[in-house]
Amino acid sequence: MAGERDTRLFRRIAFVGFGLIGSSLARVMRRDGLAGHVAVAARTQRTLDKAVELGLADTTTLDPAAAVEGADMVMVCAPPGTYGEIATAMAPALAAGCIVSDVGSVKQVAFRDLAPHLPDGVHLVPGHPVAGTEHSGPEAGFAELFEGRWCILTPAPGTDEGAVERVAELWRRAGMMIEIMDAGHHDQVLAITSHLPHLIAYTIVGTATDLGDDLKQEVVKFSASGFRDFTRIAASNPVMWRDIFLENREAVLEMLGRFDEDLTALQRAIRRGDGDTLEELFKRTRDIRRGVIEADQA
Amino acid sequence: MAGERDTRLFRRIAFVGFGLIGSSLARVMRRDGLAGHVAVAARTQRTLDKAVELGLADTTTLDPAAAVEGADMVMVCAPPGTYGEIATAMAPALAAGCIVSDVGSVKQVAFRDLAPHLPDGVHLVPGHPVAGTEHSGPEAGFAELFEGRWCILTPAPGTDEGAVERVAELWRRAGMMIEIMDAGHHDQVLAITSHLPHLIAYTIVGTATDLGDDLKQEVVKFSASGFRDFTRIAASNPVMWRDIFLENREAVLEMLGRFDEDLTALQRAIRRGDGDTLEELFKRTRDIRRGVIEADQA
Numbered sequence: 001m002a003g004e005r006d007t008r009l010f011r012r013i014a015f016v017g018f019g020l021i022g023s024s025l026a027r028v029m030r031r032d033g034l035a036g037h038v039a040v041a042a043r044t045q046r047t048l049d050k051a052v053e054l055g056l057a058d059t060t061t062l063d064p065a066a067a068v069e070g071a072d073m074v075m076v077c078a079p080p081g082t083y084g085e086i087a088t089a090m091a092p093a094l095a096a097g098c099i100v101s102d103v104g105s106v107k108q109v110a111f112r113d114l115a116p117h118l119p120d121g122v123h124l125v126p127g128h129p130v131a132g133t134e135h136s137g138p139e140a141g142f143a144e145l146f147e148g149r150w151c152i153l154t155p156a157p158g159t160d161e162g163a164v165e166r167v168a169e170l171w172r173r174a175g176m177m178i179e180i181m182d183a184g185h186h187d188q189v190l191a192i193t194s195h196l197p198h199l200i201a202y203t204i205v206g207t208a209t210d211l212g213d214d215l216k217q218e219v220v221k222f223s224a225s226g227f228r229d230f231t232r233i234a235a236s237n238p239v240m241w242r243d244i245f246l247e248n249r250e251a252v253l254e255m256l257g258r259f260d261e262d263l264t265a266l267q268r269a270i271r272r273g274d275g276d277t278l279e280e281l282f283k284r285t286r287d288i289r290r291g292v293i294e295a296d297q298a
Numbered sequence: 299m300a301g302e303r304d305t306r307l308f309r310r311i312a313f314v315g316f317g318l319i320g321s322s323l324a325r326v327m328r329r330d331g332l333a334g335h336v337a338v339a340a341r342t343q344r345t346l347d348k349a350v351e352l353g354l355a356d357t358t359t360l361d362p363a364a365a366v367e368g369a370d371m372v373m374v375c376a377p378p379g380t381y382g383e384i385a386t387a388m389a390p391a392l393a394a395g396c397i398v399s400d401v402g403s404v405k406q407v408a409f410r411d412l413a414p415h416l417p418d419g420v421h422l423v424p425g426h427p428v429a430g431t432e433h434s435g436p437e438a439g440f441a442e443l444f445e446g447r448w449c450i451l452t453p454a455p456g457t458d459e460g461a462v463e464r465v466a467e468l469w470r471r472a473g474m475m476i477e478i479m480d481a482g483h484h485d486q487v488l489a490i491t492s493h494l495p496h497l498i499a500y501t502i503v504g505t506a507t508d509l510g511d512d513l514k515q516e517v518v519k520f521s522a523s524g525f526r527d528f529t530r531i532a533a534s535n536p537v538m539w540r541d542i543f544l545e546n547r548e549a550v551l552e553m554l555g556r557f558d559e560d561l562t563a564l565q566r567a568i569r570r571g572d573g574d575t576l577e578e579l580f581k582r583t584r585d586i587r588r589g590v591i592e593a594d595q596a
Contacts, residue, residue, distance in 0.1 A: 081573075105523070130520050130522055130523045131522065132523070134587070149522055150519065150520055150522070152520070179519075188513075189513065189516045189517065189520060190520065190523060192505070192506055192509065192513075192517055192525070193506075193516075193517050193520045193521055193523050193524060193525040194520070194523035194524040194525065195524075196502060196505075197502060197523075197524035197525050197527070197528055198524050199561075199564065199568075200498055200502060200561070201524075202564070202579060202580055202583050203557060203560050203561045203564055204494060204495060204498060204557055205583040205586050205587075206560050206564075206579050206582065206583055207490070207494075207553070207556050207557045207560045208490055208491075208586060209582055209583065209585070209586055210556070210560075211490065215486075215487065215490075216586075218487045218491075219487065219490055219491050219586075220586065220589040220590050220593050221448065221477075221593055222428050222448055222450070222487060222488065222491045222492070223491055223590045223593070224428055224429060224447055224448070225403070225428045225430070225488060225491050225492035225495075226491060226492040226493075226495035226496050226499075226531060227490070227491040227492065227495050227590075228590050229495070229527050229530075229531060230495055231583070231586050231587040231590045232527075232587065233524060233527060234580075234583040234584070234586070234587065235583070235584050235587035236580075238577050238580035238581045238584070239577060241576070241580050242573050242576040242577040242580060243573075245568050245576055246568070246571055246573055246576070249568055249569070249571070252568060253565065253568060253569060255505070256561075256565055256568075258505050258508070259501060259502055259505045260561070262501050262504055262505045262508075263497075263498070263501045263554075263558070266497065266500070266501055266504075267551065267554055270497075270543050270544070270547055270550060270551060270554075271547070271551060273544055273547070275379075275540050275541075275544055278539070278540040278543055278544070279536050279537060279540040281500060281504050282500055282532075282534075282536035282539055282540060283536045284504065284507055285500055285503040285504055285507065285529070285532040285533070286532075286533050286536070287507070288503050288506060288507055288514075288517075288518065288529050288532070289432070289503075289529040289530065289532065289533035291518040292518050292521045292525075292526050292529045295518050295519055295521070
């Protein structure tokens with residue numbers, strides 16, 4: 001209408017997969033009127049029903065091809081292990097000029113499992129909004145999830161700049177800051193900031209799980225002393241995290257090797273009663289905390 | 299005055315050491331009028347000045363003996379490694395009937411380093427308020443720190459019940475729930491709920507510290523993806539934690555051994571691409587999180 005501003009960034013966006021991240025982004029798009037039509041494809045009818053119930057989907061389907069038909073933007077929000085299957089299913093329905101992006105925590109996999117299936121003229125702009133909670137599923141989403149956080153985009157060299165900019169603008173509308181980097185570098189950085197911490201949290205909570213029942217109850221009771229922070233991290237989506245470790249195997253094992261060496265050194269210091277080594281490390285680690293606070297990511 | 303209720307639990311309490319925990323408890327005592335006189339002893343004049351500036355001390359001294367003279371309650375709030383020295387210094391000034399307690403995160407050390415120095419008729423009631431933040435020093439304290447958390451008391455069998463009850467009542471006034479257990483058992487439970495999590499957090503943050511500068515900056519930038527929770531834990535008081543690991547060496551090394559076995563198994567699963575093992579563990583660890591939430595310690 002005359003005088004009305006068109007808030008839309010996309011005519012039709014298709015979500016393929018609709019969990020915490022997808023549904024949070026859909027909430028932003030609804031709130032700000034960023035798409036003319038929101039199509040949602042998911043693996044289960046339950047998820048589709050939930051998307052409708054939450055008022056986030058204009059149309060829903062179990063078939064990725066049906067969702068992406070006529071879309072100018074496709075956002076894959078499913079576990080990385082399913083990318084090959086999804087790409088194969090949706091490829092025939094993708095129109096030239098369409099942008100395909102994703103939200104996975106590993107990025108090289110997008111080039112391995114999505115890229116080879118995409119028709120010519122379709123732009124692949126892999127992305128990783130570095131935000132989340134320990135909760136899963138569409139009902140766990142909220143529009144403010146992304147605010148003040150970084151979104152990393154990892155387009156291949158030579159990718160259409162307009163396509164990259166449109167994806168960047170989408171995440172900016174969600175409140176994110178944009179960083180562009182190489183997919184391999186992304187996977188290395190995230191191996192230490194995210195994948196290793198999760199691996200360790202899962203391990204220690206698993207260690208506690210194996211304790212006798214009495215001791216286990218006490219661990220839960222007195223968890224405020226440090227353990228509970230690990231239980232939160234270790235409550236994250238099991239399937240997604242399985243895929244992350246498998247897809248980023250090399251970088252995770254490399255960082256795990258370094259961690260293991262450092263842990264062995266600390267173990268030796270404790271056994272020998274070497275307090276100076278312990279105190280020196282414990283003072284050094286405070287500086288990184290200061291950096292995190294200054295970077296406003298605390 | 300007639301009609302006024304005496305809120306005091308103690309005539310004179312002496313704090314020996316005055317950091318996050320001591321100053322938080324002193325705030326509770328001021329707020330609720332729990333002591334007639336608050337004496338503070340510390341190792342540095344700076345801490346004593348701060349205690350006065352915060353309005354938390356009636357008298358201050360660098361000499362533990364001067365602080366505990368005439369006290370019916372002594373609360374040791376210093377690192378466990380200093381207990382022997384503190385006990386030796388204050389012992390001559392302790393009056394019969396006085397209660398000596400502490401707030402350390404390890405408890406057997408109280409029997410090894412405090413108990414042998416205490417005169418007959420002095421009641422030792424070691425305690426551990428399971429609460430804290432990553433901040434240190436008297437200025438970091440606040441009265442609400444203890445609310446809804448557990449305080450573990452570990453008196454030896456045969457300890458005067460009235461003395462135990464008075465210490466329990468003090469922590470109840472701070473909002474804590476009381477649990478009584480054997481000191482050795484305490485040290486075992488805390489090794490897994492608190493000491494091992496801290497050791498691991500210190501290690502992983504240390505591993506990141508050793509990365510090249512460029513990568514380290516990116517780790518800080520994208521820390522919201524898991525790492526930042528570890529930086530918070532790894533910013534805790536270095537001297538206190540050095541002492542905890544040295545004093546609870548055996549239990550910490552035992553739990554670390556179990557953790558290490560579990561980590562090796564997970565490493566093997568990742569290397570072999572054994573997704574089932576990963577997913578199975580990641581599902582199992584969610585149950586413990588549920589337990590933590592139900593126990594209202596999340």
